[in-house]
Amino acid sequence: MRFLAPVLAAGLLLPTLTACSNGDGSSGDLEVVASFYPLQYVAQRVAGDHATVESLTAPGKEPHDSELTVRQTADVARADVVVTLGGFQPSVDDAVDQEADGAVVDAHEEVRGDDPHFWQDPTRLAAVAQRVGSALAKADAAHAADYRRNAQELVGDLRALDRAYRSGLADCRVDTVVVSHDAFGYLDRYGLDVVGITGLSPDAEPSPARLRDLADLIRRTGVTTVFSETLVSPAVARTLAEEVGVRTATLDPVEGLTDETADLDYLSLMRRNLEALRTAGSCT
Ligand SMILES: [Zn+2]
Structure with a gap:
């Protein structure tokens, strides 16, 4: 309270920011790296306000043949959680194998045969969302309940999307x-x-x-x-x-x-x- 009191007095209390600060005053935000967009979307929805999410594939870039920069490789090394699709982007696979220190969620088990585009099936992306929820909850126990709730909300949205596809294309x-x-x-x-x-x-x-x-x-x-x-x-x-x-x-x-x-x-x-x-x- 000694630290918070002046902030409260100044009327500047931002609950999400204070909730995320470490005792040492630096940002305690979890750092999550996702290898390309659908996984980035999942990571952002699950992370909510508690984590920063970075994608290794810039907007407008085709992810199949993306190459990582030195800075991106460093981001992979530093990340608390990496969300990736093994076998899809070789240069990301190399960085994850050689550099990643944090938890790795590999969506590869959602892949059927040699077709990597599993996210066209929302129920498969929902399975990844559950795993990202568990990984973030483990990496940042203080916000575990939020991550799990965010993951469940996303799963609900993905199941609704699946129902819309089923009835719309029946x-x-x-x-x-x-x-x-x-x-x-x-x-x-x-x-x-x-x-x-x-x-x-x-x-x-x-x-x-x-x-x-x-x-x-x-x-x-x-x-x-x-x-x-x-x-x-x-x-x-x-x-x-x-x-x-x-x-x-x-x-x-x-x-x-x-x-x-x-x-x-x-x-x-x-x-x-x-x-x-x-x-x-x-x-x-
Ligand atoms: Zn493709």
Whole structure:
């Protein structure tokens, strides 16, 4: 109280700040590092006011081939908790293996086969949220109840999102979805058959034979829309759509925010994707 009294007298008491201060007066905030956006979103929701969260992938950057700076490697070394997806970003894997001193939450167990884009299934991201809640509660016991409550709130939001996808995509005229890179395979949970123009990594260029096969598929299944993505050039999707005479639209793989989506977040981007999918599939 000796320390707080003058602050109270000055009318400047900020409960969250004082609650986070250590006895020595320095900030006691937990430092959390997340390797790219969906994990950053989870970390921020769970951390609330009690921790600082930094992402290793800058907004607008495609995370598949990100390289860490020296400063980011130091951030990994210093972090109390690192939230990462092993096998997705090799340079992050190296830094985590060699430098990380704090707790590591690896989302890799949510990955099915060789497709890393597990966050397209909200129930898998919910499982990561639970684990991040436990890791933060352990690393900062003083705020354990808050972290657990934040994690539960997020799990509730993710389950609601899952229900919206299930009902929204239950009855569609076309269940085939053509996307520029294969980031949406986990949507098969909702009965969609997702076909990528390129493979799991967005850099590859499709061969003419591949484009011919896709054109046939689009005509055969009645696909109305070829989806391009926010972080990848739309040229290939446009070429294919023009050749078959269907529309293009954007689907966000939610691998990172951009200038255009800076005001949105995982939940709102996923809801926007759902509307685009419902329109393309003529879902009722
Ligand atoms: Zn991807």
